[in-house]
Amino acid sequence: MPTLSDLLQFLFAGLTNGAVYALIALGFCVVHNTMGIVNFTQVDLVSLGGMFLYSALFLLGLPMPLALLGAVAASALSGALVERLGIRPSRSDDHLVLIFLTIGLSVILRGVMKLAWGKNRMAVPPLTADEPIRLWGATLLPQILWILLLTGGAVLILAWVFRRTALGLCMRGVASNPAAAAIVGIDGGRIRMVSFAIAGGVGGLAGALVTPITTLSYDVGVLLGLKGFAAAILGGFGSFVGAIAGGLLLGLLESLAAAGLSSAYKEVIAFGILLLVLFVRPTGLLGKRKG
Amino acid sequence: MLRIEGIGKHFGGVPALSDVTFRCREGWTTALIGPNGAGKSTLINCISGILAPDTGQIHLQGLRLDGLPAHRRPFLGVGRTFQNLALFPRLTVLENVLCGLTPQGEPSMLRSLLRLPATRHRERLLRLKALEMLDAFGLTDKSQWPVSILSYGDRKRVELARALVSEPRLLLLDEPVAGLNAEETARIGTEIRRLHGAGLTILLVEHDMDLVMSVSDHIVVLDSGRAIASGTPGQIRSDPRVIEAYLGRMSATA
Amino acid sequence: MTPRDKILYFLRLHRTGLTVWLLAGFLLAFPALAGNPYVLGISNLIAVYLIAVIGLNLFIGYAGQISLGHAAYVGLGAYGSALLTIHFDLNPWVAMAAVAAAVAFAAFLVAIPTLRLSGHYLAMATLGFNIVCHTVMTQWDQVTGGPSGLAGIPPLSLGGVSIDDEAKFHYLVWSFAIVVLTLGLNLARSSLGLALAAVAQNETAAESLGIQVGRAKTRVFVLSAVLASLSGSLFAHCFTFINPDSFTIFNSIELVTMVVIGGLGSIWGSLFGTTLIVLLPEFLHFFDAFRDIIHGLILVTVLILLPQGLVSGLRDLLRIKLLAGRNNA
Ligand SMILES: Nc1ncnc2c1ncn2[C@@H]1O[C@H](COP(=O)(O)OP(=O)(O)OP(=O)(O)O)[C@@H](O)[C@H]1O
Ligand SMILES: [Mg+2]
Numbered sequence: 001m002p003t004l005s006d007l008l009q010f011l012f013a014g015l016t017n018g019a020v021y022a023l024i025a026l027g028f029c030v031v032h033n034t035m036g037i038v039n040f041t042q043v044d045l046v047s048l049g050g051m052f053l054y055s056a057l058f059l060l061g062l063p064m065p066l067a068l069l070g071a072v073a074a075s076a077l078s079g080a081l082v083e084r085l086g087i088r089p090s091r092s093d094d095h096l097v098l099i100f101l102t103i104g105l106s107v108i109l110r111g112v113m114k115l116a117w118g119k120n121r122m123a124v125p126p127l128t129a130d131e132p133i134r135l136w137g138a139t140l141l142p143q144i145l146w147i148l149l150l151t152g153g154a155v156l157i158l159a160w161v162f163r164r165t166a167l168g169l170c171m172r173g174v175a176s177n178p179a180a181a182a183i184v185g186i187d188g189g190r191i192r193m194v195s196f197a198i199a200g201g202v203g204g205l206a207g208a209l210v211t212p213i214t215t216l217s218y219d220v221g222v223l224l225g226l227k228g229f230a231a232a233i234l235g236g237f238g239s240f241v242g243a244i245a246g247g248l249l250l251g252l253l254e255s256l257a258a259a260g261l262s263s264a265y266k267e268v269i270a271f272g273i274l275l276l277v278l279f280v281r282p283t284g285l286l287g288k289r290k291g
Numbered sequence: 292m293l294r295i296e297g298i299g300k301h302f303g304g305v306p307a308l309s310d311v312t313f314r315c316r317e318g319w320t321t322a323l324i325g326p327n328g329a330g331k332s333t334l335i336n337c338i339s340g341i342l343a344p345d346t347g348q349i350h351l352q353g354l355r356l357d358g359l360p361a362h363r364r365p366f367l368g369v370g371r372t373f374q375n376l377a378l379f380p381r382l383t384v385l386e387n388v389l390c391g392l393t394p395q396g397e398p399s400m401l402r403s404l405l406r407l408p409a410t411r412h413r414e415r416l417l418r419l420k421a422l423e424m425l426d427a428f429g430l431t432d433k434s435q436w437p438v439s440i441l442s443y444g445d446r447k448r449v450e451l452a453r454a455l456v457s458e459p460r461l462l463l464l465d466e467p468v469a470g471l472n473a474e475e476t477a478r479i480g481t482e483i484r485r486l487h488g489a490g491l492t493i494l495l496v497e498h499d500m501d502l503v504m505s506v507s508d509h510i511v512v513l514d515s516g517r518a519i520a521s522g523t524p525g526q527i528r529s530d531p532r533v534i535e536a537y538l539g540r541m542s543a544t545a
Numbered sequence: 546m547t548p549r550d551k552i553l554y555f556l557r558l559h560r561t562g563l564t565v566w567l568l569a570g571f572l573l574a575f576p577a578l579a580g581n582p583y584v585l586g587i588s589n590l591i592a593v594y595l596i597a598v599i600g601l602n603l604f605i606g607y608a609g610q611i612s613l614g615h616a617a618y619v620g621l622g623a624y625g626s627a628l629l630t631i632h633f634d635l636n637p638w639v640a641m642a643a644v645a646a647a648v649a650f651a652a653f654l655v656a657i658p659t660l661r662l663s664g665h666y667l668a669m670a671t672l673g674f675n676i677v678c679h680t681v682m683t684q685w686d687q688v689t690g691g692p693s694g695l696a697g698i699p700p701l702s703l704g705g706v707s708i709d710d711e712a713k714f715h716y717l718v719w720s721f722a723i724v725v726l727t728l729g730l731n732l733a734r735s736s737l738g739l740a741l742a743a744v745a746q747n748e749t750a751a752e753s754l755g756i757q758v759g760r761a762k763t764r765v766f767v768l769s770a771v772l773a774s775l776s777g778s779l780f781a782h783c784f785t786f787i788n789p790d791s792f793t794i795f796n797s798i799e800l801v802t803m804v805v806i807g808g809l810g811s812i813w814g815s816l817f818g819t820t821l822i823v824l825l826p827e828f829l830h831f832f833d834a835f836r837d838i839i840h841g842l843i844l845v846t847v848l849i850l851l852p853q854g855l856v857s858g859l860r861d862l863l864r865i866k867l868l869a870g871r872n873n874a
Contacts, residue, residue, distance in 0.1 A: 096609065
């Protein structure tokens with residue numbers, strides 16, 4: 001029988017993972033909203049965030065806040081480059097082709113990371129000192145607070161961009177009707193590039209935040225990213241609120257199930273839940289039902 | 292032959308059809324007309340099974356159609372064309388028409404894999420049939436073309452050929468001449484008259500009034516999802532409600 | 546018709562069958578030509594993959610669906626065969642058939658809810674299934690041997706002859722591959738193949754012509770899973786050793802790459818794509834570090850220039866050129 005402090009511990013772990021999944025899910029949703037495709041390079045943008053943080057700290061010797069900012073900016077730039085160099089040259093509007101294209105780009109990105117940073121596992125330090133905080137018998141790493149705080153901040157900034165700025169308006173325009181948006185003079189290509197940059201930014205942030213508590217390697221983003229994808233789908237794929245709710249839900253369920261059953265089968269549980277949800281509600285928990 | 296009884300259909304609270312009732316008599320060409328957004332395509336989709344009506348019943352020769360899945364209906368003799376073309380763009384003209392022969396050759400997996408002589412023979416027969424149909428539509432030369440490179444008029448004819456090749460009893464045509472020039476329109480008009488002569492029952496949705504008046508035996512007018520009038524072309528032409536539905540709308544948009 | 550015309554007509558009419566015979570003839574002589582067991586080993590690997598890739602192409606290329614989890618079915622076939630032969634001492638052939646039947650049933654159960662999903666939901670469901678299978682293979686070590694896998698899988702035998710060297714294996718796997726290739730070509734040319742292509746290009750239209758969209762998808766999915774399972778069983782008996790690393794989502798993506806590069810909806814394209822991807826590392830020995838990048842670059846370049854894949858794309862281009870030429874003449 002788990003004690004209250006155990007439960008609390010699992011709750012923290014769940015929330016932390018959930019916040020990371022939510023960030024990644026947001027990245028998936030932003031691109032999906034403007035292009036209607038699943039962007040599989042999202043998973044590598046997560047790894048890139050950690051890699052850039054590592055290099056900024058140890059290669060350039062930047063202080064942590066600057067390094068974090070630099071890592072997020074560099075991931076955002078990578079996202080934009082992926083769109084400009086990899087997606088835009090394709091004239092196809094077949095979703096199957098575009099999805100395979102992002103898969104190919106993802107393979108390339110992993111190859112590049114392997115080449116640049118090697119295959120070994122690396123360690124990144126947390127944002128601030130490693131002193132655990134004790135809370136009702138549970139221990140809480142400061143990094144976890146940072147993850148929750150910065151995720152919240154990123155979500156607020158994104159929400160502000162989408163609701164209050166001209167750029168956000170354009171993105172929503174392209175999302176709801178690309179043809180009409182083109183007619184009123186919105187540059188669809190630029191908007192898609194921006195959406196990839198945002199996806200890179202949130203993915204990079206997620207990677208930079210989570211790698212100190214996991215480890216860092218060129219493929220760390222794959223499983224994290226796919227869970228982010230799962231979170232986006234749980235949330236109905238599209239709405240931001242859905243993505244965040246899906247992320248937190250997946251994180252909590254996974255952590256509680258791992259506590260109750262077995263942590264070796266964490267993945268089975270996470271994806272098992274997802275498959276069940278998809279089978280019962282093919283458009284996700286918070287998604288609209290079809291006509 | 293076709294009985295539409297009290298059909299209603301909502302899209303998220305907005306009624307597209309409400310309580311539509313009419314009949315298509317066997318061997319007649321019935322035209323369904325009405326302003327844009329009246330619900331004509333929605334009704335065609337209900338008959339062919341792509342949409343399920345919320346209320347009402349559809350009977351074809353005493354058989355109840357509503358509730359049956361869409362893919363059953365071609366086997367009962369319902370053929371259709373689409374307003375915005377629904378061809379298979381990467382398939383050739385011949386292959387598109389061959390797809391129309393599904394009701395004649397339900398393919399089994401094992402037979403398709405083994406391709407035994409009997410299967411090959413059957414497929415050759417189907418092919419001949421499709422080629423005959425293409426010949427009737429003057430498309431023989433283009434039989435090996437992918438439809439994506441055909442002109443709009445040719446595509447419309449391929450779609451008609453695809454609908455006809457399985458010899459349906461009821462043909463649903465959703466704006467068969469929209470976007471065609473005068474010559475192509477005349478060609479389709481002749482084709483419709485020929486089919487009518489051959490005894491086919493046709494439900495025709497069309498905005499081209501000259502065509503409608505010249506080919507139909509009976510006209511049903513739909514406005515905002517309701518059947519507001521029906522009668523012979525002569526009666527419809529002089530019906531004040533019809534003129535109101537069309538002209539009222541036009542003066543409002545002009 | 547002159548005799549020459551007659552011969553040309555005959556060649557044209559039977560071009561597919563003749564090409565298959567030609568390929569079979571070449572493969573019959575191949576061990577004598579290659580001689581080297583290393584080369585044979587690689588060509589055997591091509592055959593093993595090809596069986597799964599043709600199945601996947603029927604699902605992705607013809608029926609226009611997406612699966613990023615087919616390595617799971619290959620894995621189920623491999624582990625199924627291995628477990629039944631090691632633990633239950635079953636005859637490998639019987640095991641192979643039993644596993645294929647079980648996988649067919651499993652795929653059928655998975656298909657019912659899964660194939661209602663479209664696009665990215667289907668991508669996620671198949672990926673998820675693959676991750677679940679892989680985790681079980683890795684974690685359930687009492688049965689699966691965990692990350693280190695299972696060794697000592699008995700070889701197949703035929704008429705008392707144990708198929709235990711590369712040359713014998715060559716004849717076995719390529720016989721399977723040629724049969725599967727022929728079946729695939731047959732299916733593709735049949736009205737069922739046409740129906741699948743119709744489903745891929747416009748579900749609504751297909752349905753309104755009487756094609757049972759759901760049933761067509763389920764059938765081809767089950768077929769592709771069975772072929773994947775066969776490929777896995779052969780893989781297990783060929784290497785007599787398996788571990789979970791061969792059945793990850795990355796392997797699924799590699800299978801998809803083979804399908805896409807060769808051509809969506811081209812069975813011959815699958816042969817080409819599989820050969821290319823299996824051979825690539827051999828040519829790139831010195832560039833091992835660049836392997837993934839080159840892999841990805843090929844996939845991306847093909848998708849940008851010829852979205853239907855090399856073989857299908859070039860075929861379509863050629864066809865349109867020919868038609869245009871004939872029209873101008
Ligand atoms: N899938 C759908 N979802 C929501 N609303 C729909 C849908 N299909 C049709 N409608 C609405 O239902 C109404 C009837 O549409 P329908 O296409 O049947 O009109 P129509 O008579 O065929 O018009 P047109 O002459 O322009 O083809 C319209 O207001 C349309 O906007
Ligand atoms: Mg209409």
